[in-house]
Amino acid sequence: MDTWPTLRTHPSVWVKLTCPKCGRRGQYRLATLVERLGADCRMIKVLETLSHDCPYRFHHPVPMLPAGCQATFAAHPST
Numbered sequence: 001m002d003t004w005p006t007l008r009t010h011p012s013v014w015v016k017l018t019c020p021k022c023g024r025r026g027q028y029r030l031a032t033l034v035e036r037l038g039a040d041c042r043m044i045k046v047l048e049t050l051s052h053d054c055p056y057r058f059h060h061p062v063p064m065l066p067a068g069c070q071a072t073f074a075a076h077p078s079t
Contacts, residue, residue, distance in 0.1 A: 007046060008039040016074035017050050024054070024071065047071060 007015075007030065016027045033046060051057060051071040 005043045006039065007034050007037065007041050007043070010043070015046065015050075017047070017071055018074045019051070019054070019056075019069065019071040021056055021068070021070040022054065024051075025074075026050070043073065047073065 010030055013030050014027045015030055015033055016025075018025045028050065033041075037046060037049065051069055054069040054071060057069040
């Protein structure tokens with residue numbers, strides 16, 4: 001049985017993304033992401049899709065851009 005969280009199981013109408021490394025922040029409407037990616041899209045795939053253009057995502061030959069994207073989903077309030 002697949003237990004990965006999906007867009008279908010996301011607890012909010014907003015999907016919020018943040019990266020402590022580069023300061024990137026954003027929020028995306030759940031309905032728009034479902035239309036684009038499908039309700040059964042795993043959240044890890046959503047994260048990869050939304051951070052595809054991150055300069056830190058893969059090893060970068062420029063020393064000032066170290067590898068290692070730290071994008072993650074921002075916490076949602078419990079209410």
